[in-house]
Amino acid sequence: MKKIKTVDDFNFENQTALIRVDFNVPINELHEITDDTRIQYTIPTIQKILSEKGKIVLISHFGRPKGAPSKAFSLKFLVQHLSKLLKITVNFFENCIGDSTIKKVNELKYGEILLLENLRFHKEEEKENENFAYELSKLGDIYVNDAFGVAHRYHTSITILPKFFGEKKCIGFLMKKEIQYLNQFLLGKGERPISVLLGGAKISSKIEIIENIIGFADYILIGGGMSYPFIKIKGGMIGDSIIEKNQIIEKTLKKIFHKYQDKINIIHLPKDVVIADSFKNESNTKIVPIHSIPNGWMGLDIGPYSIKNFCKIIEKSKTILWNGPVGVFEFSNFSLGTRSVAKAIANRTEKGAFSLVGGGDSIASLKMENCEKKISYLSTGGGAMLSSLKNKTLPGISAIIL
Template structure:
């Protein structure tokens, strides 16, 4: 892949710079931001532009307001939190296009920061409507994309705008994502160990296929593992599995063998006779090797598998982890995921956490600060690891 230009490669002093951030943050029951990871992730690019003396115009989406103005999805609280983090004012504009935006931008001095309202208040955003993109771009001399989490979507603010300005570059966040998910997994320091978990083989089959070309060892956990167990002729009881994907799992097993990749599957599982995810409760639990009987379902890897996986990670020089080992949200089923998190954090390696639930898991385990890189993209991480072109990156200038 050609290397994209970044904010380091251009001088944007005095320019009006439209920056696409990913401020799609979660809120708690009281309406407070419950995880500021994405805000913190945007700070290096914003600070760089402020220091350079650019007029910084930030835009983002939040949630799914379905093309309508809905106060439930306002970015106003993000402006407050962002100002706290920057230690300087952030002007919030109650629209993302039109006169209010033009007026706010006209009033800016060099180094000022403005945050526009949710771009998804307009249906034109997700439709990548040229007219909407034109209105967004009308206040900008340059464009910076720093929203890796939405780079796999060809929306007006992630792709359309880039074609309407002369200078279009990546921010530091996207630069780091491309470096870790791209370079460091394409030409990894070896041994390269990939850990894949989560619910469905169907979600990750292209990733499995792509990574079997690159890695030395692959560990499978989560509900995906029960589809692999079916492929090996085992019974999985009531475990979450995809019987229609058994052939796909068999193909992956065969490919690993042909490539000389060590494919490790669970040798034991923690199972329960009742799982109430909503209430965060399980019934009786026990550890079994081999078949799982009807009326019971797997909810985590067992102690022997934990040991096996820890040993595999210990000697790694590069680790990519995407997807939990079990139902880590419930304490009784979190041991496998947290043990793997600890093993990855302790290993003397470049450790890359690939978005989505793995990020929640590594943070919940308390090991978030002890890994090399945590990706901000769920779907974008997977698509990039699959080798797909990300429209939001492809629209930027290359070096």
């Protein structure tokens, strides 16, 4: 953290802070926010700057409008929610570059805040475009990146824009926390036993993580679609279970098994699974050993023995990281494994363990059990969290250091 400037390194009096936030929040069909964690976590950064009588210009993306303005993807719906959280009026402008936008920023008084329209209404945002970055740079004196959720993206406002601010660039409090907590794991500094639970459908995005953490983790629990490639290379029958068909994945997994033979016993796979004859909630189900799934059936959740085993490991852990569900938890009949894990992590945290949970599905399952507030820290970026766990410096952080 020493090389990275934070908002604490600046006094924002009479300065305009251009803050890149990640307000790409989930909404329902009524356009109502269903989870405002990302917004809540940016409030301390905003309040610090406002308290010093700085101007604030907020820039963010929302959804995938494909480079064209669209009412469905406008950020205007955030104004009321932000104003309520900050207890001041949040102004809004329907563009994020151009003379009219600059005029709007200049009219803003110190101690006031302006939210600009969706960056992705301009196709240049996702193309690391120098001209677009230059236009955005006219809107502030100090660049602040507090958007951990997109810090792994090579997008204009993340990697190119900071170049125009020289020494006057930094990260916000949200980014600082994310980096600090992830470093606790990556440096193996957490109190032992350290347990890492990885789930979700794709193993390709997490193989590097397994290689990176196998040297310091005490337990690596693997569930969801991620577990089936392991079972397959061990000669098990996985039926029609979801699996990434990739020979490179199989070769890499075999290499891990060979390279870390003395450590392989720390990897815990499910022993039993709930299988179904179709990919829907109302399908026929039964519980079988994970290595004996018949053709025409697919594993959709971890079974009761595996739930008990995973929870037993969680209960004796003192540092826990979780990313990805262990089953198709959005189907109620296949959500027990993920919900049980969520409750076990929350309960262990209440007893003194440190827990870090990331990824939209994992956080959603915590909310199902009303235990998201019992977790030590909810990471605001699933993809960024995964990139960090591969021991890679995120592009958004590199852009601040340089």
